[in-house]
Amino acid sequence: MAELDLWKDPWPLDEKQCPCDVHFTRYLAQSGRKGQRIFHFGTGSHHHVGLNAPSGDHAVLGITASEAEYSAYIAAIVGNPHLGRYYKVQFQDIYQTNFALLPEFDIVNLFHVGEFRWEKNIPYSSIDDHGLVDGMAQKLVSGGLMLLYTGSFAYDVAERIIPKVASERGLIEEPRFETLRVFRKL
Numbered sequence: 001m002a003e004l005d006l007w008k009d010p011w012p013l014d015e016k017q018c019p020c021d022v023h024f025t026r027y028l029a030q031s032g033r034k035g036q037r038i039f040h041f042g043t044g045s046h047h048h049v050g051l052n053a054p055s056g057d058h059a060v061l062g063i064t065a066s067e068a069e070y071s072a073y074i075a076a077i078v079g080n081p082h083l084g085r086y087y088k089v090q091f092q093d094i095y096q097t098n099f100a101l102l103p104e105f106d107i108v109n110l111f112h113v114g115e116f117r118w119e120k121n122i123p124y125s126s127i128d129d130h131g132l133v134d135g136m137a138q139k140l141v142s143g144g145l146m147l148l149y150t151g152s153f154a155y156d157v158a159e160r161i162i163p164k165v166a167s168e169r170g171l172i173e174e175p176r177f178e179t180l181r182v183f184r185k186l
């Protein structure tokens with residue numbers, strides 16, 4: 001029987017191994033940006049971005065492909081009735097992103113570009129990594145930010161894709177923040 005081969009495990013917060021989410025919330029805090037609509041690819045079971053960003057008056061759409069992480073989200077919004085107003089999580093394979101169903105965003109985090117492009121799922125994909133970065137760049141408002149994670153084991157994929165997308169979609173690179181590259185849309 002055909003089925004999607006998705007990430008099975010919950011990913012706990014481990015700042016030594018994967019600091020991108022912590023670096024992002026630090027970046028957000030120091031940026032002074034308020035009321036941001038944030039697309040966040042890869043919630044982890046810790047939901048660090050969703051749990052921290054709403055306190056700064058932001059709204060987050062997190063993406064997970066792990067049932068355990070999705071269950072952790074359900075428990076979090078049931079246990080904290082305010083949270084669900086600001087933090088939404090979508091369970092999906094990122095390569096099945098349907099841009100027609102997405103709103104515009106002020107910040108797009110694509111920290112895990114290239115990490116989960118698995119052969120077995122390709123027949124069911126609607127986009128590849130270039131399509132993901134390009135499609136999300138088009139979802140950014142003017143002045144919005146796209147962030148990439150230089151510590152990803154697949155960072156070479158993002159590094160290859162970004163120059164063309166940046167020139168075609170008007171993304172200008174800003175100073176790096178810790179492990180993150182930051183691009184601002186004109």
Ligand SMILES: C[S@@+](CC[C@H](N)C(=O)[O-])C[C@H]1O[C@@H](n2cnc3c(N)ncnc32)[C@H](O)[C@@H]1O
Nearest residue numbers: 007011018042043044064065066092093094116
């Ligand atoms: C290595 S974890 C990192 C989580 C978090 N960003 C962090 O740094 O702690 C990768 C994340 O990507 C998500 N993920 C894995 N495969 C995915 C896929 N095909 N589509 C969307 N998300 C996926 C997992 O559910 C997990 O949240």
